[in-house]
Amino acid sequence: MDGMRELYQQVILDHNKNPRNYGAMENPDSFAHGNNPLCGDTIDVFLRIGNGIVEAVQFEGAGCAICTSSASMMTEALTGKSEAEAEALFKSFHHALTDVAEPDDVPLGKLAVLLGVKDYPVRVKCATLAWHTFEAALKRVKNDVSTE
Amino acid sequence: MSDSQGTYDVEAVRSRFPIFSREVHGKPLCYLDSGASAQQPDVVIDTVSQLHSDQYSNVHRGVHTLSMESTQLYDGAREKVRAYLNANSLKEIIFTRGATESVNLVAQSYARPKLQAGDEILITHMEHHSNIVPWQLVCEQTGAVLKVVPINDRGELEMDAFYELLSERTKLVGLVHISNALGTVNPIEEVIESAHAKGIPVLVDGAQGAPHAPVDVQALDVDFYVFSGHKLYGPTGIGVLYGKESLLEAMPPYQGGGDMILSVRFEGTEYNTLPYRFEAGTPNISGAVGLGRAIDFVNEIGIEAIAVHEDALVAYATEQLSAIEEVTIIGTAEHRAGLVSFVIEGVHPHDIGTMLDSYGIAIRAGHHCAQPVMERFGIAATARASFGMYSTREEVDRLVDAVKKVIGMFA
Numbered sequence: 001m002d003g004m005r006e007l008y009q010q011v012i013l014d015h016n017k018n019p020r021n022y023g024a025m026e027n028p029d030s031f032a033h034g035n036n037p038l039c040g041d042t043i044d045v046f047l048r049i050g051n052g053i054v055e056a057v058q059f060e061g062a063g064c065a066i067c068t069s070s071a072s073m074m075t076e077a078l079t080g081k082s083e084a085e086a087e088a089l090f091k092s093f094h095h096a097l098t099d100v101a102e103p104d105d106v107p108l109g110k111l112a113v114l115l116g117v118k119d120y121p122v123r124v125k126c127a128t129l130a131w132h133t134f135e136a137a138l139k140r141v142k143n144d145v146s147t148e
Numbered sequence: 149m150s151d152s153q154g155t156y157d158v159e160a161v162r163s164r165f166p167i168f169s170r171e172v173h174g175k176p177l178c179y180l181d182s183g184a185s186a187q188q189p190d191v192v193i194d195t196v197s198q199l200h201s202d203q204y205s206n207v208h209r210g211v212h213t214l215s216m217e218s219t220q221l222y223d224g225a226r227e228k229v230r231a232y233l234n235a236n237s238l239k240e241i242i243f244t245r246g247a248t249e250s251v252n253l254v255a256q257s258y259a260r261p262k263l264q265a266g267d268e269i270l271i272t273h274m275e276h277h278s279n280i281v282p283w284q285l286v287c288e289q290t291g292a293v294l295k296v297v298p299i300n301d302r303g304e305l306e307m308d309a310f311y312e313l314l315s316e317r318t319k320l321v322g323l324v325h326i327s328n329a330l331g332t333v334n335p336i337e338e339v340i341e342s343a344h345a346k347g348i349p350v351l352v353d354g355a356q357g358a359p360h361a362p363v364d365v366q367a368l369d370v371d372f373y374v375f376s377g378h379k380l381y382g383p384t385g386i387g388v389l390y391g392k393e394s395l396l397e398a399m400p401p402y403q404g405g406g407d408m409i410l411s412v413r414f415e416g417t418e419y420n421t422l423p424y425r426f427e428a429g430t431p432n433i434s435g436a437v438g439l440g441r442a443i444d445f446v447n448e449i450g451i452e453a454i455a456v457h458e459d460a461l462v463a464y465a466t467e468q469l470s471a472i473e474e475v476t477i478i479g480t481a482e483h484r485a486g487l488v489s490f491v492i493e494g495v496h497p498h499d500i501g502t503m504l505d506s507y508g509i510a511i512r513a514g515h516h517c518a519q520p521v522m523e524r525f526g527i528a529a530t531a532r533a534s535f536g537m538y539s540t541r542e543e544v545d546r547l548v549d550a551v552k553k554v555i556g557m558f559a
Contacts, residue, residue, distance in 0.1 A: 003506055004502075004503055004506045004557070008499070008503075008557060008558075013557070013558065016558070017494070017558075038514075039498055039513075039515075039528075039529060040514065040519070040522070040528040040529055041496075042528075062496075063496065064496035064497075064498040064499045065495075065496060065499045065558065066498075066499070067496075120502060123498070123502060126498065
């Protein structure tokens with residue numbers, strides 16, 4: 001039971017019940033769809049980017065508490081970050097969940113509450129789904145830019 | 149295993165399964181995932197172990213003692229399967245890797261040579277992916293069309309629609325005996341009778357049927373019946389295809405190799421007789437022998453007694469879970485067996501599964517390889533508690549208590 005409190009911390013339960021920045025975005029600069037075929041969870045991530053800054057992130061989808069809270073906290077963490085900072089945070093979060101330490105990892109801040117999922121290897125993908133989807137949406141922006 | 153009053157002695161049954169001596173997260177194991185894989189009794193574990201330590205060798209054509217003993221055990225297991233299904237002949241029992249391979253064998257060896265563009269295969273909306281995808285493959289290969297019988301909100305077949313869909317274009321009907329996602333027991337007798345009235349053969353997926361209900365393939369007059377060993381208290385990697393001899397006799401081999409031939413020359417090969425023609429390569433000897441022993445064990449308890457015991461658990465779990473406001477049972481068919489599928493408002497099934505595990509309770513959470521069923525009910529996944537001959541009311545009580553705690557945590 002202690003393990004459950006460690007995994008499902010109050011912050012996570014709160015984000016699950018009241019996800020922030022939830023819902024489709026009108027006219028996003030980029031968008032990506034992610035899914036976890038193992039569990040059927042799906043998520044859409046919408047981005048607004050201006051001058052290389054992530055101005056807004058929204059998400060929509062059906063997932064478990066880990067997936068939903070991770071997505072919700074991600075939207076808060078990324079808003080206002082430069083593309084480079086967002087990439088660095090994505091990589092650092094991924095490293096922390098997979099027990100990799102790299103010298104250029106940045107502090108995770110509030111996102112650290114999600115690290116309890118490390119003890120449940122089958123659930124790690126739940127925590128990373130939104131982030132991978134964000135990464136895909138961000139790449140799409142860059143590709144659009146690079147083809148111009 | 150009945151006590152002096154003739155009632156079902158579940159503790160005596162349970163004591164035969166060594167797995168129940170272990171704890172999970174400091175709690176006694178509460179195993180409610182038999183629908184995925186049933187646990188194995190001591191006699192199955194011991195029989196497989198003894199085979200490997202005393203009798204093991206390759207089967208068939210061996211002239212030495214061990215090979216003859218292994219062959220005797222392997223072929224003996226086939227007889228146990230034949231008797232369990234009340235098949236007419238040993239030629240009708242093909243050992244496969246599991247129910248999935250059995251369906252693929254029928255799709256490729258029976259259906260594919262017969263199908264022409266525009267022909268139809270009729271399945272149902274509640275099939276496991278293993279009774280959908282093999283037919284999609286054969287339809288792609290032949291230009292045949294897959295038709296699907298819808299289900300109602302309770303998870304029962306819409307029989308009116310079935311009769312409408314059954315036509316002269318239908319070349320085979322495939323349906324599940326007992327749904328692994330909903331627990332629905334299908335009226336297979338009625339389906340077989342009406343299909344036969346139009347000369348259409350029927351394949352029944354008995355992966356959940358064989359462990360939970362008596363099966364008499366002759367009384368059913370079913371054309372193909374498939375099941376897996378690991379859901380019938382046997383090992384993984386072994387399964388069965390029952391097929392009517394007249395149908396199997398006319399089918400070309402599924403795979404080529406050893407054991408399925410009589411003689412091989414580069415000018416041409418003469419295939420072996422039934423059932424060996426469909427068993428290319430060295431078979432899963434220990435799997436078959438283990439399955440045979442599992443069937444003996446089921447017979448000792450009695451499949452009817454097991455079914456009665458499990459039905460009572462399904463009814464009890466349904467009643468207890470339904471009483472919880474936040475819980476919705478998915479699949480409320482009049483005839484159900486083996487399992488209860490449910491969702492909790494506001495809680496994803498994977499969170500239910502992880503949290504129940506912390507209480508030592510094993511359930512399955514997900515789409516149960518039946519995504520069309522999930523889609524039909526507008527959900528991504530369910531939590532599923534499934535029962536076996538060793539399941540108890542106390543385990544249902546533990547499940548219900550833990551579900552209430554899950555709700556308390558996430559509400």
